[in-house]
Amino acid sequence: MSANVPQQGPTAGAxxxxxxxxxxxxxVRAVGRIPAGVHAKLLVAFGGVALLVVVLGAxxxxxxxxSNERVDTLGTLQQRAFAYGxxxxxALYVRTLWAQNVGGDYYTVFPDLNxxxxxxxxxxxxxxxxxAATQIPASTFPDNLGFVPPPEDExxxxxIRSTGRELSEVMRQIVDIDLVAPKRATSLRYxxxxxxxxxxxxxxxxANTTRKRTNALIxxxxxxxxxxxxxxxxxxxxxxxxxxxxxxxxxxxxxxxIQRIDSRLAAIASGNFSxxxxxxxxxxLGALAANVNRMNDELQRLYRELETASRHKSEFLANMSHExxxxxxxxxxxxxxxxDGLFGEVNAKQEEYLEDILTSGxxxxxxxxxxxxxxxxxxxxxxxxxxxxxxxxxxxxGVSMVREQATRNGVQVxxxxxxxxxxVTGDERRVRQVIFNLLSNAVKFTSAGGSVDVTATRxxxxxxxxxxxxxxGITEDDLGRIFEEFQQTEAGARQHExxxxxxxxxxxxxxxxxxxxxxxxxxxxxxxxxxxIPAAAVxx
Amino acid sequence: MRTxxxxxxxxxxxxxxxxxxxxxxxxxxxxxxxxxxxxAISQIEKSFHEAITKRDIDEMMSLYAPxxxxxxxxxxxxxxxxxxxxxxxxxxxxxxxxNWLSDHPxxxxxxxxxxxxxxxxxxxxxxxxxxxxxxxxxxxSTDVARIDDRWLxxxxxxxxxxxKR
Numbered sequence: 001m002s003a004n005v006p007q008q009g010p011t012a013g014a015x016x017x018x019x020x021x022x023x024x025x026x027x028v029r030a031v032g033r034i035p036a037g038v039h040a041k042l043l044v045a046f047g048g049v050a051l052l053v054v055v056l057g058a059x060x061x062x063x064x065x066x067s068n069e070r071v072d073t074l075g076t077l078q079q080r081a082f083a084y085g086x087x088x089x090x091a092l093y094v095r096t097l098w099a100q101n102v103g104g105d106y107y108t109v110f111p112d113l114n115x116x117x118x119x120x121x122x123x124x125x126x127x128x129x130x131x132a133a134t135q136i137p138a139s140t141f142p143d144n145l146g147f148v149p150p151p152e153d154e155x156x157x158x159x160i161r162s163t164g165r166e167l168s169e170v171m172r173q174i175v176d177i178d179l180v181a182p183k184r185a186t187s188l189r190y191x192x193x194x195x196x197x198x199x200x201x202x203x204x205x206x207a208n209t210t211r212k213r214t215n216a217l218i219x220x221x222x223x224x225x226x227x228x229x230x231x232x233x234x235x236x237x238x239x240x241x242x243x244x245x246x247x248x249x250x251x252x253x254x255x256x257x258i259q260r261i262d263s264r265l266a267a268i269a270s271g272n273f274s275x276x277x278x279x280x281x282x283x284x285l286g287a288l289a290a291n292v293n294r295m296n297d298e299l300q301r302l303y304r305e306l307e308t309a310s311r312h313k314s315e316f317l318a319n320m321s322h323e324x325x326x327x328x329x330x331x332x333x334x335x336x337x338x339x340d341g342l343f344g345e346v347n348a349k350q351e352e353y354l355e356d357i358l359t360s361g362x363x364x365x366x367x368x369x370x371x372x373x374x375x376x377x378x379x380x381x382x383x384x385x386x387x388x389x390x391x392x393x394x395x396x397x398g399v400s401m402v403r404e405q406a407t408r409n410g411v412q413v414x415x416x417x418x419x420x421x422x423x424v425t426g427d428e429r430r431v432r433q434v435i436f437n438l439l440s441n442a443v444k445f446t447s448a449g450g451s452v453d454v455t456a457t458r459x460x461x462x463x464x465x466x467x468x469x470x471x472x473g474i475t476e477d478d479l480g481r482i483f484e485e486f487q488q489t490e491a492g493a494r495q496h497e498x499x500x501x502x503x504x505x506x507x508x509x510x511x512x513x514x515x516x517x518x519x520x521x522x523x524x525x526x527x528x529x530x531x532x533i534p535a536a537a538v539x540x
Numbered sequence: 541m542r543t544x545x546x547x548x549x550x551x552x553x554x555x556x557x558x559x560x561x562x563x564x565x566x567x568x569x570x571x572x573x574x575x576x577x578x579x580a581i582s583q584i585e586k587s588f589h590e591a592i593t594k595r596d597i598d599e600m601m602s603l604y605a606p607x608x609x610x611x612x613x614x615x616x617x618x619x620x621x622x623x624x625x626x627x628x629x630x631x632x633x634x635x636x637x638x639n640w641l642s643d644h645p646x647x648x649x650x651x652x653x654x655x656x657x658x659x660x661x662x663x664x665x666x667x668x669x670x671x672x673x674x675x676x677x678x679x680x681s682t683d684v685a686r687i688d689d690r691w692l693x694x695x696x697x698x699x700x701x702x703x704k705r
Contacts, residue, residue: 099614105666215656
């Protein structure tokens with residue numbers, strides 16, 4: 001176990017960055033600290049927004065109602081203005097008619113006026129005035145106006161009514177006198193003229209007053225529209241702002257903790273257990289953060305235990321390998337000396353047993369060496385000794401090492417090394433170990449009459465070596481685990497040979513060079529093991 | 541975020557402050573405006589007599605609205621400044637041989653005002669400066685209106701003076 005564990009706390013840069021995030025807003029954190037679930041908070045937020053919309057709608061309806069009332073009032077006022085305008089028009093008509101009967105010094109100022117016309121038409125005009133004046137009082141009542149006039153209008157209407165009646169009466173007297181002697185009614189005429197002036201003035205004043213009120217209401221409507229519009233726009237803007245604020249605060253009270261938890265989980269995933277996630281929420285996210293912190297602490301504890309156990313295992317293996325290899329060398333050495341007869345002849349039975357001791361001792365030594373190598377690799381104690389070397393020479397040496405066994409098994413080994421392999425940079429000893437592993441496996445599992453072809457090529461800055469045999473092949477299931485420690489194929493297990501560590505070591509050595517290793521195989525036809533290493537490895 | 545909230549609050553404040561505005565005049569302002577309008581309307585009568593005394597037809601015509609109507613007597617209803625001018629020019633008041641002083645009894649002036657409309661009635665006493673006698677006494681009742689910030693006669697109807705009753 002040799003994972004590189006970064007043991008660092010939050011940096012100053014990260015802290016500064018966090019201070020600038022919206023999630024650190026005091027309001028956002030305050031919402032997070034509210035002791036309610038996320039569901040309740042969301043419900044309240046959406047309810048709040050809905051309430052704001054309802055308030056806005058109610059306000060709009062109220063303003064619409066007020067506007068409607070003003071339109072109604074304006075309609076009534078316009079109806080009154082129209083009726084009073086007609087009344088004024090009638091009064092002015094009477095006034096203008098009377099001007100046709102003007103008397104006094106008028107003819108002194110305007111000498112071109114024909115006084116004779118007056119003499120001829122005077123009685124006719126008088127009758128016209130009488131008729132018109134009689135109609136005016138009747139026009140001031142609600143039945144003829146078409147509406148009930150308000151009290152402020154009634155003051156004017158009463159004046160018009162009384163003046164009209166008086167004028168009507170005076171004109172009746174004038175018409176009666178006209179039948180006898182037209183010019184004798186001088187004083188009545190002055191009275192009548194004054195009444196026509198009063199009548200027209202009262203009617204005009206009423207019309208002007210109503211017109212003024214109408215104009216004022218129109219102006220008020222315009223002002224009210226502006227006020228209503230501003231109020232509605234203001235309320236809508238306020239609603240939008242509040243809704244945005246609510247959305248901002250609530251979303252960041254959720255997003256902030258999630259981001260913090262995510263950040264902490266990422267740190268945990270990369271092996272950093274030094275920090276804790278800081279979430280002040282008192283909801284589900286707060287509980288999640290607390291669990292993440294507990295998980296962090298538990299993982300940290302387990303990780304440290306595993307680290308310790310792994311170190312102990314590596315130390316144990318290294319020590320044990322060393323301790324085992326020393327007596328084993330003595331066993332192998334003395335067995336070899338005895339078998340070779342240096343201390344006297346041995347009989348056939350003794351030689352057979354000595355051969356068994358030697359074979360077992362070599363097997364055990366190989367196993368111990370592989371375990372030692374693997375332990376060192378896992379402990380990170382193996383450093384590649386990079387140097388230029390000839391891959392072709394390495395292959396030839398490998399082939400020569402297995403040739404004797406191949407010949408004994410009846411297997412033909414052929415090397416196809418293309419020209420231009422040149423020199424590569426790598427750890428020659430480890431590469432040769434890989435080549436030997438692959439070749440010895442191939443020879444071992446190939447039946448008599450079979451062949452092993454070794455091919456080496458160079459392309460795209462890497463060297464590619466393949467070892468193809470005509471052995472039994474490897475099943476799909478075995479292909480997935482043959483590069484793991486102590487894993488063997490069924491054929492390997494049956495032969496009771498090998499340690500199950502050769503391919504695992506080969507894989508590690510190739511990968512330390514920055515290369516790859518894999519196997520293509522078909523049961524019954526054979527296997528091809530391939531590895532690549534960069535032409536100029538830098539080591540890992 | 542602070543900028544967003546700040547901008548929103550400013551917007552809200554502006555919108556709400558705009559809602560509170562009111563352009564209604566106070567009662568004293570209305571009374572002041574009314575007095576001012578009545579004074580301006582009464583000045584029409586003053587200018588009317590001044591124009592006759594000085595025989596200044598342009599000053600007289602400046603008192604009428606462009607589309608004013610006027611009834612001076614039997615069959616003498618005219619409209620527009622030009623027609624009104626012609627009637628006045630044919631009157632004795634504007635003859636070269638006439639030396640009248642136009643005066644008026646102030647207590648017989650009556651003016652009303654309602655917004656941009658009003659009424660005005662007054663009498664005219666023409667005094668012959670050569671004989672020192674009253675040559676004629678007439679009257680007029682008018683409708684007036686504020687047009688382009690000036691009070692002008694929109695309808696004039698001549699009348700027999702009330703003094704003669």
